[in-house]
Amino acid sequence: AQTVTQSQPEMSVQEAETVTLSCTYDTSESDYYLFWYKQPPSRQMILVIRQEAYKQQNATENRFSVNFQKAAKSFSLKISDSQLGDAAMYFCAYRRGIIIQGAQKLVFGQGTRLTINP
Amino acid sequence: GAGVSQSPSNKVTEKGKDVELRCDPISGHTALYWYRQSLGQGLEFLIYFQGNSAPDKSGLPSDRFSAERTGGSVSTLTIQRTQQEDSAVYLCASSIIAGGSYEQYFGPGTRLTVT
Numbered sequence: 001a002q003t004v005t006q007s008q009p010e011m012s013v014q015e016a017e018t019v020t021l022s023c024t025y026d027t028s029e030s031d032y033y034l035f036w037y038k039q040p041p042s043r044q045m046i047l048v049i050r051q052e053a054y055k056q057q058n059a060t061e062n063r064f065s066v067n068f069q070k071a072a073k074s075f076s077l078k079i080s081d082s083q084l085g086d087a088a089m090y091f092c093a094y095r096r097g098i099i100i101q102g103a104q105k106l107v108f109g110q111g112t113r114l115t116i117n118p
Numbered sequence: 119g120a121g122v123s124q125s126p127s128n129k130v131t132e133k134g135k136d137v138e139l140r141c142d143p144i145s146g147h148t149a150l151y152w153y154r155q156s157l158g159q160g161l162e163f164l165i166y167f168q169g170n171s172a173p174d175k176s177g178l179p180s181d182r183f184s185a186e187r188t189g190g191s192v193s194t195l196t197i198q199r200t201q202q203e204d205s206a207v208y209l210c211a212s213s214i215i216a217g218g219s220y221e222q223y224f225g226p227g228t229r230l231t232v233t
Contacts, residue, residue: 043207045224091161104149105177106222108161
């Protein structure tokens, strides 16, 4: 079974600075996707960024970027120029890439609560 | 267009009662997922529907939990004889198709409190 681990229950950063959230995962599969989701107090899970395992290039989305280390099974999220609106719970998630019955479920880490200090 | 909607937003029920939670996926999305978010267990998969295929019920924690999806659209998650450990936020998500990099879009969830 696949597992996802986020070792930082809480993180805080000053507004406009950079913060990195850590995530490691365990899998024996070679084809998979990794995601970072943001969950504000409204409870709505919002996709921040995705990474296909077969791609060597790290994904970027504006101020958000990842450091994907496939061999080390590490997938960290870097938030640059942190803004007050970035405050939320952040979840790292894994999903298998093979299309078979039941294969599309997301496996989540425990989450990291990010606080932005003004 | 409209996103995934869930109702009710909050539900308080007495131990032993049955509850029904509703999910309206994004129109045209063939895949639908239910997840549960609780303090003790984190976010966990419950059940998955894809088109007309048999649902994947592998995440349901007990036979008190069941779900159906009518007409390939709206889904209802039913919890019978609720227990206090069922207290959690129940999240529904849908995607245009299963697999690939297709994003799962989440609803705002239903917070269930069993007293």
